[in-house]
Each structure stands twice: as structure tokens, then as C-alpha cells.
Amino acid sequence: xxxxxxxxxxxxxxxxxxxxxxxxxxxxxxxxxxxxxxxxxxxxxxxxxxxxxxxxxxxxxxxxxxxxxxxxxxxxxxxxxxxxxxxxxxxxxxxxxxxxxxxxxxxxxxxxxxxxxxxxxxxxxxxxxxxxxxxxxxxxxxxxxxxxxxxxxxxxxxxxxxxxxxxxxxxxxxxxxxxxxxxxxxxxxxxxxxxxxxxxxxxxx
Amino acid sequence: xxxxxxxxxxxxxxxxxxxxxxxxxxxxxxxxxxxxxxxxxxxxxxxxxxxxxxxxxxxxxxxxxxxxxxxxxxxxxxxxxxxxxxxxxxxxxxxxxxxxxxxxxxxxxxxxxxxxxxxxxxxxxxxxxxxxxxxxxxxxxxxxxxxxxxxxxxxxxxxxxxxxxxxxxxxxxxxxxxxxxxxxxxxxxxxxxxxxxxxxxxxxxxxxxxxxxxxxxxxxxxxxxxxxxxxxxxxxxxxxxxxxxxxxxxxxxxxxxxxxxxxxxxxxxxxxxxxxxxxxxxxxxxxxxxxxxxxxxxxxxxxxxxxxxxxxxxxxxxxxxxxxxxxxxxxxxxxxxxxxxxxxxxxx
Numbered sequence: 154x155x156x157x158x159x160x161x162x163x164x165x166x167x168x169x170x171x172x173x174x175x176x177x178x179x180x181x182x183x184x185x186x187x188x189x190x191x192x193x194x195x196x197x198x199x200x201x202x203x204x205x206x207x208x209x210x211x212x213x214x215x216x217x218x219x220x221x222x223x224x225x226x227x228x229x230x231x232x233x234x235x236x237x238x239x240x241x242x243x244x245x246x247x248x249x250x251x252x253x254x255x256x257x258x259x260x261x262x263x264x265x266x267x268x269x270x271x272x273x274x275x276x277x278x279x280x281x282x283x284x285x286x287x288x289x290x291x292x293x294x295x296x297x298x299x300x301x302x303x304x305x306x307x308x309x310x311x312x313x314x315x316x317x318x319x320x321x322x323x324x325x326x327x328x329x330x331x332x333x334x335x336x337x338x339x340x341x342x343x344x345x346x347x348x349x350x351x352x353x354x355x356x357x358x
Numbered sequence: 359x360x361x362x363x364x365x366x367x368x369x370x371x372x373x374x375x376x377x378x379x380x381x382x383x384x385x386x387x388x389x390x391x392x393x394x395x396x397x398x399x400x401x402x403x404x405x406x407x408x409x410x411x412x413x414x415x416x417x418x419x420x421x422x423x424x425x426x427x428x429x430x431x432x433x434x435x436x437x438x439x440x441x442x443x444x445x446x447x448x449x450x451x452x453x454x455x456x457x458x459x460x461x462x463x464x465x466x467x468x469x470x471x472x473x474x475x476x477x478x479x480x481x482x483x484x485x486x487x488x489x490x491x492x493x494x495x496x497x498x499x500x501x502x503x504x505x506x507x508x509x510x511x512x513x514x515x516x517x518x519x520x521x522x523x524x525x526x527x528x529x530x531x532x533x534x535x536x537x538x539x540x541x542x543x544x545x546x547x548x549x550x551x552x553x554x555x556x557x558x559x560x561x562x563x564x565x566x567x568x569x570x571x572x573x574x575x576x577x578x579x580x581x582x583x584x585x586x587x588x589x590x591x592x593x594x595x596x597x598x599x600x601x602x603x604x605x606x607x608x609x610x611x612x613x614x615x616x617x618x619x620x621x622x623x624x625x626x627x628x629x630x631x632x633x634x635x636x637x638x639x640x641x642x643x644x645x646x647x648x649x650x651x652x653x654x655x656x657x658x659x660x661x662x663x664x665x666x667x668x669x670x671x672x673x674x675x676x677x678x679x680x681x682x683x684x685x686x687x688x689x690x691x692x693x694x695x696x697x698x699x700x701x702x703x704x705x706x
Contacts, residue, residue, distance in 0.1 A: 188632060199592060199630055199631065199632070200591075200592035203592055203593075203594050204592070251698075255702075256701050256702075256705040297594075297595070300595050300597075300598050301597070301598075313598070318680065322680065322684075325684050325687075329687060329688070329691055332691060332695070333691070333695075336695050336698075336699075340702075
């Protein structure tokens, strides 16, 4: 295989994780919206939505365990390490590239290499989603599966109420992330390039 | 406890009251109203009136079942009688459906009545004549219908609604009020309790007494009772729902003029959409939370805090502000992506 301008970015375990996680999250978002708006459509009946949401939720928990341990065992975890130095400057640099630079022929501010898999904006949004939003959604989701575990009241507000709010709010942010994730992925050498990479594992530099 | 009975009796019209006053409870009134040294002459007109009526001197308090002529057997597991044919005494087990909960009776809505106020007076003869069982009992409307003092309960409208219900369709006139509302032990919890969980628990037990009982369910429907946990499998947090809302919240048609609609719907017409309760205009406000005794709690902030923040809504939509924010974020994102894509297309 030609490797001059290609890097094997995404190992097999990561692609398997990504695929299952994507499928699970998609099902969760669709069934979640369907339940929240109480749509009882012939496509997703309410029973089906609840069952699918529960099953997909458990699947995503298993996926998360794979992601977490995979990042611990392999070297993949280092791509998620937060660097204090130039934290905001780098974020702004990448942001202004998307907003301005890319339309004015500027060079990519953080060329990807084997040492740098993600640009700063990408990295920190992944960190936020995978190490904050998803864990919160998992914990609140488990709590809502077993509501008897939830404390009855905290500061005069129902515990189930707060858990449900947190679960749905985090679910909403994950949905927002997904839309941005899918859109930004189309900003590549060609619009389909990045989608191909996550399937084959090879990334064009 | 006798005072309780007296207090209840005081609310009834005199023609009802007099036969109800037992000698025991009458003494109690006299002793409490008039001190012992009181000149009884002043009571003469009342005593005269009482002695002119056929008052039931045999009626005894439910508080003392051992000495109650009916309850001494009907609160027991066994009964004895003399078999006239063999001439021997026989001791038998009481039919469990004929054993009465005397504690429940003495707290129930009909506590001031004696057994023979509703059941035939011939039951006083023991052993009872077997054909007595075939005598029709009074229905609820025989007493409660067309009486202004019960108007607020709307018994007639309840009957009309009931006749539309799946219970009536399946079992017709045989489905009496007492199938759900035991005349012996019924308490109007929903009107009196300020604790939602108590109301829910009491009400759901009425449904479960048949729907969770193979024999009783089959008697009415002719087939086995479906397993409630299985058929409600689709319902998230089943246990939580069962403890906090009544079966009838989803299984009846809400009717504004009645506290509880008695039109129990067939299962395919039951509420299944979360948003019917879990939304800003929750159905629960028109059903469970329409009781004044519960609304009163809102003055203490308990219910209002639940209802005003629309806590029954699912997810972020429970809070109107979060709902608005989430819609705004979504629209901003969408327009951002559209503008960005347009730039990408035209700035190439």
C-alpha cells in the first residue's frame, strides 16, 4: 500500500468502537427525540423507542468501556491529553481558520502527523464529549433505569427531575456535537475524505 | 370510638339517625351531653320520639366484633351450628369471602350502618336460611340516587359513565359498584387525604383486587388475567409510575364534571403517549391533581413546585427555559452550518 502521504491513523479496535458507538448514539438520539416529543409514529412506536433506547444505551456503555480501556492500554490516549500551553491561542487559531482562513487560502494551522491526530478544537471537543458528556449521560441513564437508586430530593427539587434534566441536556449536547462532528468531517482534502479514513483507517495528509 | 359513631350519626337526617342509634350509643350521647345528675325529665320528648320509632335495638358496634351478633362469626375463620339431621354440633371453616375486616369497617364510609340495614333482617335467624343469598341486595343508587345530600358525588352521572365502560360491556349489570368499592370498607381517600401516595395506593388496590387476582378476574372476563408487569413492559420506570399515579389516570376518559371518570376504557384506548402527562398541560392536572385537598397542598408549595416547573415533562422540556435555549442553540447551529457551507461553495 502506498504510504507516502498516508498515515494509518485509526487502528481496527478504534474503528470498531467508532462504528458501534456511532450507531448506538444515533439510535439513542433518534429514540430520545421520539420519546421526548412523544411521537408515536408507525416507524418508531413508543414501546419500540423505549426498548431501543435501553438496549442502545447499554451497548454504548459497553462501547465506552472499550474506548476507555483501549485508550489506557494503547498509545491512543495521548491524543486526548490537555496541554495548558497556548490552550486558548490554539483554539482561536483553529477557529479562525474554519471561519476565515480556509476561505482565504491560508495553510492548515495544525498539520496532522503521527504525533498530532487531532487539531486543538477537535481534541478538546472530543475530550468534552468523551470524558464529560458521555460519562454523565451514562451515569444519569443508569440512574434513570433504576430510579429507586436516585435520592428523593435535593435542595427541595426531585432527584429524578434533576437526573432527567441532566440526562436530556447532555444528550442534547452530544447531538449538537454529532452534527458539528459530521459537518466538520467534510472539511478535508475532499468532502468525503475523512469519512473514508474512519472506515479504512488510513488518513491522507 | 363510640363518639365517632355519634359524630357520624349527627350528620344524618333524623329519620335515618334514630334507627341507627343503638342503646349503647344512645347512652353515650346522653352521658356526654348531659351530666349524670341531670334531670332526665327534660329528655322526655326525645325519648318518646325514639320509642315511637322502630329502632334497631340489636344493632351493635363494629368496635366489639366478639359481641356483635353477626361479626362474632363473620370476623372469624370458623363457625359452628347444630346439624338438625344428625343432631350433632358441627364446626366449619368460614368462606373466606364472608370474613369481614372489622377494623376497616369501623373506619369506612358506611360505619354508622348496621348489617341488617342493607342485608335482610332474616339473617338474624341462625343458621341462616339458604335462600337468603338469592335475595337481591340494595344497589348504591337505591340509597344514593336522587338524594340532594349526595348530589355532590354525582352518583347518577357516575352510573351513566360506568355504562359506557369496558366493565359494563363485559359483565353488564352484574358488574356492581361493589366490585371496586366495597360497601363494607370503602373510604373516600381521594377526597380526604392530602397525601398523593396514599390516594394512589388506595385507588390502585381497587383495580388490583381483581386485575391481580386470577379467580376474580376470570369470573368477570372469562379468561386468565394478563400479567400486569408484562403488559406494562413498555412503560419506563414501571414501579415508579405505579406508585405515583393511579391506573385510572391512563385507563379512563377524563371528564371535567366528575372527580373520577367511571368510563374505564378498553386497553387499546389507554393513554400511552408520555406527553399527555409529561407536558406543560399535563393530563394529571385534570385528574389526580384536581382534588381540592391536593390543590390545597400547593399553598404550602409542594404541588405548585412540581406543577409550575412542569416536572412531568420528559427531559429538558421539563423546564420551559431549557426548551427555548435548546431550540435556539439548534437553530444557531443549523444556520451556522448553512452559512459555512455556502461560503465553502462560493469561495472555492
